[in-house]
Amino acid sequence: QSVLTQPPSASGTPGQRVSISCSGSSSNIGSNYVFWYQQLPGTAPKFIIYRNTQRPSGVPDRFSASKSGTSASLAISGLRSEDEADYYCAAWDDSLSAVVFGGGTKLTVL
Amino acid sequence: QVQLVQSGAEMKKPGASVKVSCKSTGYTFNTYGISWVRQAPGQGLDWMGWISAYSDDTKHAQKFRGRVILTTDTSTSTAYMELRSLRFDDTAVYYCARDYRSGSIDYWGQGTLVTVSS
Numbered sequence: 001q002s003v004l005t006q007p008p009s010a011s012g013t014p015g016q017r018v019s020i021s022c023s024g025s026s027s028n029i030g031s032n033y034v035f036w037y038q039q040l041p042g043t044a045p046k047f048i049i050y051r052n053t054q055r056p057s058g059v060p061d062r063f064s065a066s067k068s069g070t071s072a073s074l075a076i077s078g079l080r081s082e083d084e085a086d087y088y089c090a091a092w093d094d095s096l097s098a099v100v101f102g103g104g105t106k107l108t109v110l
Numbered sequence: 111q112v113q114l115v116q117s118g119a120e121m122k123k124p125g126a127s128v129k130v131s132c133k134s135t136g137y138t139f140n141t142y143g144i145s146w147v148r149q150a151p152g153q154g155l156d157w158m159g160w161i162s163a164y165s166d167d168t169k170h171a172q173k174f175r176g177r178v179i180l181t182t183d184t185s186t187s188t189a190y191m192e193l194r195s196l197r198f199d200d201t202a203v204y205y206c207a208r209d210y211r212s213g214s215i216d217y218w219g220q221g222t223l224v225t226v227s228s
Contacts, residue, residue, distance in 0.1 A: 002154065032213055037155075044205055044218045045147075045155065056216070088155055092213025098171050099145060099157040099213050 003028065004089055006102035013110050017077040020105045022089035023070065028100055030070040032092040039086040039104075049074065076107075084109045112136040114144075114206055114219035121225045122196050129192040130222045132206030139187035140164050145209035146180065146191045148202040149221075156202075160212040161189065169212050196226045 005023040012018040022034065036049035047056060049065040052072065062078045076083055089102040117131040132144060143162040147155050159170040161180040168180055179192040189206055203221040210216075 035213075035215060037215075044221050045207075046218065047216045050214070050216060090155070090157075090213075090215065096172070097169060099147075099160070099209075099215065101147075101155045101157065104154045 002103040003093060003096070003100035004091065004102035006087075006089060006105045008103065009106045009108065011108040011110055012076075012079045014079055014081065016079045017075060018079060018107065019076075020074045020087055020089075020107070022072045022074070022102050024072075024091060024100075025070050027095040028070075028091040028093040029067065029072055031094060034065070034067050034072040035090045036065055036072075036074050037088045037090065039088065041085070045088065079109055081109050083107060112208060112217040114208060114217060116204075116206060116219040116222045119223040119225070121227060123228055124196055124198060124226055126196050127192055127194045128196060128224050129190055130204050130206070130224070132189045132191070132219050134187045134189070134208065137208070139182075140184050143167075143209050143212060144180075144182065144189040145207050145212065145215050146178075147205045147207060147215075149205070150199070150202040153202075158191070158204075160209055163189070193224075196224075198226050200224065201226045 033051045037045040038048045039045045052067040086104045088104045093100045113135045140163045145160045146158040161168045163182045181190045206219040207215045208217045
């Protein structure tokens, strides 16, 4: 059971907007930065959001994120087939003194 | 560009140890730390620990304390993760990742498959 809670799956059609939620607590999301990672099949994770809302260079602006209290959310607009992947949120947890990940959300582009 | 290149796949017997290396290029190694994360087949990401390359600080996930040893060699910009007393359920892909202060993971290595089999 993961410390951060994500829906196991999400889906959308090309061009649609989808959101993936990540729920935590005051000891992790509530007091530390949230990072988001995209893992394409058979590859290593890649960071797509850092420090809650920042997008690294090279990541399309179709990807955006937000954080409020003890929850965070990743949004993908203009959905494309190449966005089909697993998405993970992560944050430092002050109580556990550990990095905690969400269980991952498998995004399917229908 | 930032790159982390890991050593190749390993196959070990239960009870043995494995040591995975992770060589960093494209940034100043001793201004960041390195986190280690593993992923069992078909499962999610599991953080193992973090080591600073700019101080003597290390952090370990509770479940790995006493079994994992994290080290760095700043002369070669390489980090190492040694896991001892291997069990069947340690079979996983092990990743290193650049992490400034533990909890700030950005760039990842390509992963190293460790298979524990008798």
